[in-house]
Each structure stands twice: as structure tokens, then as C-alpha cells.
Amino acid sequence: MSISINSPADFHVHLRQGSISELITPHVRKGGFDLAYVMPNLKPPVTSTEQALQYKADLERIDPNVNYLMTLYLSPELTPDEIRKAKKAGITGVKSYPRGVTTNSDGGIESYEMYYPIFEAMQEVDMVLNLHGEVPSDADANIHVLNAEPSFLPHLIKIHLAFPKLRIVLEHATTRAAVEAVKKCGPTVACTITAHHLALIVDDWAGQSWNFCKPVAKFPDDRQALRDVVKEGHPRFFLGSDSAPHPPSAKSTSTPTHACAAGVYTSPILLPLVAHLLESFGALDKLEIFVSDNGRAFYRQPVEQHEAARVIKLRKPSSKKLVDGNYVLGNESLIPFWAGKEIGWEIDEDN
Amino acid sequence: MSISINSPADFHVHLRQGSISELITPHVRKGGFDLAYVMPNLKPPVTSTEQALQYKADLERIDPNVNYLMTLYLSPELTPDEIRKAKKAGITGVKSYPRGVTTNSDGGIESYEMYYPIFEAMQEVDMVLNLHGEVPSDADANIHVLNAEPSFLPHLIKIHLAFPKLRIVLEHATTRAAVEAVKKCGPTVACTITAHHLALIVDDWAGQSWNFCKPVAKFPDDRQALRDVVKEGHPRFFLGSDSAPHPPSAKSTSTPTHACAAGVYTSPILLPLVAHLLESFGALDKLEIFVSDNGRAFYRQPVEQHEAARVIKLRKPSSKKLVDGNYVLGNESLIPFWAGKEIGWEIDEDN
Numbered sequence: 001m002s003i004s005i006n007s008p009a010d011f012h013v014h015l016r017q018g019s020i021s022e023l024i025t026p027h028v029r030k031g032g033f034d035l036a037y038v039m040p041n042l043k044p045p046v047t048s049t050e051q052a053l054q055y056k057a058d059l060e061r062i063d064p065n066v067n068y069l070m071t072l073y074l075s076p077e078l079t080p081d082e083i084r085k086a087k088k089a090g091i092t093g094v095k096s097y098p099r100g101v102t103t104n105s106d107g108g109i110e111s112y113e114m115y116y117p118i119f120e121a122m123q124e125v126d127m128v129l130n131l132h133g134e135v136p137s138d139a140d141a142n143i144h145v146l147n148a149e150p151s152f153l154p155h156l157i158k159i160h161l162a163f164p165k166l167r168i169v170l171e172h173a174t175t176r177a178a179v180e181a182v183k184k185c186g187p188t189v190a191c192t193i194t195a196h197h198l199a200l201i202v203d204d205w206a207g208q209s210w211n212f213c214k215p216v217a218k219f220p221d222d223r224q225a226l227r228d229v230v231k232e233g234h235p236r237f238f239l240g241s242d243s244a245p246h247p248p249s250a251k252s253t254s255t256p257t258h259a260c261a262a263g264v265y266t267s268p269i270l271l272p273l274v275a276h277l278l279e280s281f282g283a284l285d286k287l288e289i290f291v292s293d294n295g296r297a298f299y300r301q302p303v304e305q306h307e308a309a310r311v312i313k314l315r316k317p318s319s320k321k322l323v324d325g326n327y328v329l330g331n332e333s334l335i336p337f338w339a340g341k342e343i344g345w346e347i348d349e350d351n
Numbered sequence: 352m353s354i355s356i357n358s359p360a361d362f363h364v365h366l367r368q369g370s371i372s373e374l375i376t377p378h379v380r381k382g383g384f385d386l387a388y389v390m391p392n393l394k395p396p397v398t399s400t401e402q403a404l405q406y407k408a409d410l411e412r413i414d415p416n417v418n419y420l421m422t423l424y425l426s427p428e429l430t431p432d433e434i435r436k437a438k439k440a441g442i443t444g445v446k447s448y449p450r451g452v453t454t455n456s457d458g459g460i461e462s463y464e465m466y467y468p469i470f471e472a473m474q475e476v477d478m479v480l481n482l483h484g485e486v487p488s489d490a491d492a493n494i495h496v497l498n499a500e501p502s503f504l505p506h507l508i509k510i511h512l513a514f515p516k517l518r519i520v521l522e523h524a525t526t527r528a529a530v531e532a533v534k535k536c537g538p539t540v541a542c543t544i545t546a547h548h549l550a551l552i553v554d555d556w557a558g559q560s561w562n563f564c565k566p567v568a569k570f571p572d573d574r575q576a577l578r579d580v581v582k583e584g585h586p587r588f589f590l591g592s593d594s595a596p597h598p599p600s601a602k603s604t605s606t607p608t609h610a611c612a613a614g615v616y617t618s619p620i621l622l623p624l625v626a627h628l629l630e631s632f633g634a635l636d637k638l639e640i641f642v643s644d645n646g647r648a649f650y651r652q653p654v655e656q657h658e659a660a661r662v663i664k665l666r667k668p669s670s671k672k673l674v675d676g677n678y679v680l681g682n683e684s685l686i687p688f689w690a691g692k693e694i695g696w697e698i699d700e701d702n
Contacts, residue, residue, distance in 0.1 A: 220490035
């Protein structure tokens with residue numbers, strides 16, 4: 001049995017910088033994808049058009065055969081003029097994180113209104129707003145990693161109502177509440193879902209740091225809601241892997257005073273993994289819709305417009321296949337999600 | 352400033368066996384305690400009076416200056432006759448785990464009724480039933496590590512109603528629901544609370560395996576309920592540390608296919624830690640009630656009956672004090688909870 005998928009697109013990926021970027025950027029294509037929507041949370045964050053274009057050039061030098069869609073990091077430095085400049089330069093979106101890593105962002109999530117002039121300009125020139133949809137934990141308000149996303153949803157609704165034509169993506173949704181909120185929004189609001197959140201629940205990261213990421217995987221009922229909306233083929237839900245590499249030592253080892261790194265690395269096995277997971281809950285027939293059609297439609301990135309586009313053929317492995325354990329380049333190494341576990345699909349390299 | 356506490360008693364502790372037991376058993380007194388209610392989950396589990404008495408002799412050989420209260424592991428092998436024998440031999444309780452590690456326990460928590468003849472005998476001879484109050488995770492029923500305890504509470508109520516004179520302890524409560532359920536029960540139902548569950552919430556073990564234990568720490572509102580019931584001085588709530596040692600390598604390191612060990616080790620710093628935590632939420636005046644009076648009253652273990660009993664004096668450290676990082680004996684080593692963190696109390700060894 002084989003499946004052909006037309007030009008898979010990953011609408012949320014971390015490609016880092018420096019030597020680790022050299023290792024992971026080619027994994028976009030290795031994993032079956034030829035479009036990468038690139039997150040701007042570098043050190044320092046990508047806050048200007050120049051930085052974004054330089055970053056795109058860096059990535060194209062590593063692998064020219066991927067269509068990189070670039071984003072800016074929402075911060076107080078951003079201006080409406082910069083938004084217009086970015087749009088002209090071909091930058092696609094602006095990413096908002098719950099707490100800025102830049103200066104002057106102590107106000108955190110409460111201060112979205114300070115960004116309304118930015119959102120106004122984005123709506124005007126048709127750039128996409130990408131929301132990391134969590135509020136910061138606050139024990140006094142009983143906000144913690146498991147309700148941080150539902151607690152954020154009123155912000156999504158408020159921004160959507162204030163800017164109904166602004167295209168917004170709620171990134172890496174993990175809860176039934178988020179799925180329902182996005183469904184209730186108008187056609188300008190979409191939602192990415194990662195591969196790993198289709199696989200994991202809270203029990204899977206309890207004591208198991210390799211499965212620890214932000215947002216954390218939630219309850220079985222939440223995972224069911226994610227699976228159901230994929231199975232339904234809802235047009236405003238699509239793949240964004242949030243593939244986020246960390247050195248194996250940072251993933252594996254905590255000390256009494258230092259936690260493990262949050263993030264799950266799926267890039268090099270992404271398409272086979274998504275096929276495997278969708279098959280596990282009876283949604284394999286929605287694979288192309290989920291990994292290509294829906295996201296491309298929302299982002300207006302038709303296949304025919306991209307030179308890098310290709311048809312990927314997946315086949316059933318001829319014998320039991322386990323996910324490779326390790327990727328190395330120079331001093332950098334990475335162990336992907338699902339390492340050592342059986343996977344039911346592989347890319348047919350002959351096609 | 353100093354405080355004197357009359358004969359602290361830890362009503363839930365794991366003292367293991369073999370070389371690790373040699374290291375940790377003296378930590379009961381080091382931590383300020385002279386009574387240890389000893390869990391029976393050895394390999395193999397303590398299922399007979401002979402085993403329990405042998406285990407007690409082993410512990411007394413290591414440190415004779417502690418009053419060890421022994422328990423049996425609830426399993427299908429246990430008989431009403433064995434209960435009567437155990438009672439005569441001075442064994443105090445029977446511990447139930449959600450899933451047996453012994454054979455013939457696949458039925459798990461659903462099979463409490465098969466133990467009713469045991470509970471009947473225990474009620475008759477006045478032995479204590481200690482419940483690990485969690486049901487096994489079950490994704491299809493949306494049962495996971497965070498609602499496993501609330502989902503167990505109907506079992507507690509059912510057993511209590513069936514055996515109203517049977518003394519029952521719900522062990523290591525972590526949720527507001529558990530606190531409220533125990534409060535609603537009659538005077539034969541009590542509840543232990545650990546030190547670490549007074550400190551931690553879910554955010555603290557996300558990616559941080561040193562804070563990972565079962566039951567997992569829950570939400571801020573749950574922690575508040577635990578703190579409130581301690582502050583209230585409710586007579587049926589008292590300390591059971593659930594101090595559970597694991598080698599530092601097992602706590603610190605996970606692999607893609609192997610999680611970290613669940614358990615938090617508090618024994619060697621227990622009384623100063625509890626004082627520190629109670630002081631942090633304004634309950635220092637309830638310290639003696641929580642660590643001695645309430646538990647001793649429920650278990651009928653008055654101080655005057657115990658040779659090992661002593662008054663422990665706590666003092667404020669003269670300078671900033673951090674918790675010691677490591678305990679070593681032969682090939683065994685342990686890093687306690689709170690290692691490297693400041694602690695506001697220490698045992699005055701001169702008294």
C-alpha cells in the first residue's frame with residue numbers, strides 16, 4: 001500500500017540558528033515537507049524585516065529547496081511602518097509569545113491592546129498573526145500549565161472581534177476548549193495542531209521529559225478533540241509541527257535545581273509520523289487535507305506557486321520499522337520523538 | 352527563635368530493604384522523627400505476619416531508637432486468619448495499592464469487594480486500612496494522573512459506609528476533592544498529607560523529574576486546600592511523608608523509552624522542611640498538631656507509651672542555610688528534596 005501526498009507544508013517549525021540550524025534545516029525535506037513556516041524566537045529574536053530576510057537567506061543557503069515563510073517576533077519595538085515594510089518584503093506573519101523575551105514586555109499577555117496599532121496595520125496589509133495561546137502560570141489565580149490555554153482563549157476571541165479581517169492562527173492547540181473556540185470563530189481564524197499532541201497525554205510526560213513540551217499535552221478527552229477535528233477534516237485546522245530541537249542532554253537530564261528543556265523534535269520523521277498517527281485513529285484519508293490543503297488554503301500558498309513543491313509517496317515498510325535514534329552533524333546531535341518506536345509508514349525515496 | 356515539638360511521628364514512609372535501607376533508616380531520626388509507619392511494598396511485598404516481623408527486626412537492627420509500626424500488603428493471599436494473627440503480633444495496618452504488584456491482582460481497584468472478608472476481620476480486631484487513593488489511568492474513560500485521586504474517592508466512601516468502624520487512612524491526599532471527602536466521613540476516616548505536596552504544584556514537575564512523584568502534585572487550588580486543612584488543624588489530617596528514595600541517576604535521567612522514577616525523598620530534612628513550609632503559609636502554630644498529636648491520636652500511639660519518644664527542638668539557622676545535597680553510604684547515595692534550596696529551620700542538636 002502507498003499514498004501520495006501533494007507537497008506537504010509545515011506551518012510551525014523552529015529552525016534555530018548556527019550549527020544546530022545546519023543539522024535540522026535539511027530535516028524539513030527529509031521529513032517530507034517543502035514548506036516551512038519559520039518561528040522567529042532566535043537569540044536575539046527576529047524583530048525587523050532585515051533580520052528576517054537575513055535569516056531566510058541563511059536557511060536558503062543550508063537548503064534552497066524549501067519554501068521558507070518568515071515571521072517577526074511581536075514586541076514593543078515593532079511599528080506599523082515596519083509591518084508595511086515587512087509585507088512588501090514578503091514576510092508572512094507576526095508571532096506573539098505569552099511573555100516576551102525582549103525588554104519592555106513585563107506586562108505580558110494583558111497588554112495586547114498596546115499592540116492594536118500593529119494589528120490594525122497587519123489587517124490592512126493582510127499579514128497573519130500567530131498566537132502562542134497560553135497565559136503565564138499564576139498560582140494565586142489557579143493558572144497552571146494545564147489550564148493556561150483555555151485561560152488564553154478570551155484573548156483570542158477579543159482580538160478576533162476587534163480585527164475580524166485579521167487572519168489569526170492559534171498555534172499548537174492542545175485542548176477541546178481551544179478546538180471549540182476556533183470553530184466558533186469566523187473564517188479568518190485557524191489553528192495548527194502538532195503531531196505529538198495527537199499522540200500524547202499528560203501521563204506521557206509525567207516523569208518522561210522527552211515528551212515534555214509547551215504547551216504540555218493535556219487530558220485524553222482533549223487529545224480526542226484534536227483527533228476528532230482532524231478526522232472531521234475541518235478546513236481551518238492543519239499541521240504545524242512545532243518541531244523544536246534540544247540537545248539530548250538537555251532533554252534527558254534534570255538536576256534538583258534545573259529542569260529539562262521543553263520541546264519535541266519531529267521534523268525528520270514528520271510525514272510518516274503524521275500518517276502513522278492519523279491511521280491509528282482512522283483519519284488516514286484526511287492526511288493530505290491536514291498536512292497540505294488546509295494550511296495552504298488559509299495561507300494562500302497554492303502548490304503551483306512553489307518551485308520546491310513535490311509529491312511525496314509514503315509506503316508501508318516491508319518489515320517492522322523503528323524510528324532512527326540519532327542524527328549527528330559535527331558537535332550537534334539530536335534524538336527525535338518516537339525514537340526506537342515502531343512506525344507504520346516510510347517515505348518512498350524512489351519516487 | 353526556637354520551637355519544641357513533642358515526639359514527631361511519620362505515618363507513611365518507605366524504608367526499603369538491603370543496602371539502601373541501611374542508608375535511609377537512620378534518616379528517620381535524623382529528620383526529627385522517632386515513629387515510622389512503614390510501607391510494605393518491598394520485593395517481594397510484605398504479605399505475611401512473619402515477613403513483617405522479620406522486616407521490623409531488620410529495621411531495628413539498623414536503628415533501634417525508632418518505633419516502627421508495621422503494615423501488610425493487601426493481596427489475594429491475605430486471609431482473615433492472617434489478619435487476626437497479625438494483630439496479635441502487633442502489626443498495625445494493611446496497605447492497599449491501586450494495582451497489585453503481586454499475582455492475581457489484574458482486577459485492580461474494581462475488586463475491593465473481594466477483600467470485604469479481610470476488611471471485616473480488620474474492623475473486628477481494629478487494624479487500620481491504608482489506601483493509596485488512585486484509580487489506574489484509562490484514556491478511554493478520560494482517567495489520567497491528575498484526576499486519578501478524585502476518581503478514587505467513591506471507593507473510599509463505599510468502603511467507609513460498608514465498614515463504618517474500620518479505621519481508614521486515605522494516604523498522601525493531593526486534591527481539594529480528597530480533603531472534602533475525608534472531612535465528610537466519620538471519625539474513623541483520616542488522611543495523611545506529605546511535605547512535598549504542601550510545596551509543589553503541577554508546574555513544578557513539568558520537565559522536572561526531581562519533583563515527580565505519585566500521586567502527582569496537582570493544581571494551585573488543590574495545594575491551597577491541603578494548606579488550609581493543615582492551618583485549620585483539623586484533627587483527622589496529619590503528616591505522612593511518603594518519603595521514597597531513588598538513586599540520583601533514576602531521578603535525574605530519562606531516555607526516550609524509559610521514564611524517571613516517581614518519588615520524593617524528604618526523610619533526612621523532614622521536620623525542618625515541614626516547619627519551613629507551614630511557616631510559609633502561616634500555620635507554624637499547627638506544627639505539633641500536624642506532625643505528632645493528630646496522627647498519634649488516630650493511631651492510638653500516645654507519646655508516653657514509647658521509649659524512643661523525644662522532644663525535638665527546632666531553631667532558626669544563625670545564617671542562611673541551604674539543604675545538604677547528598678547522602679552516601681557505601682555504593683548508595685541519595686539527593687533529598689529541596690537540595691540546594693534555603694530552609695528556614697534546623698534541628699538544634701544540642702537539645
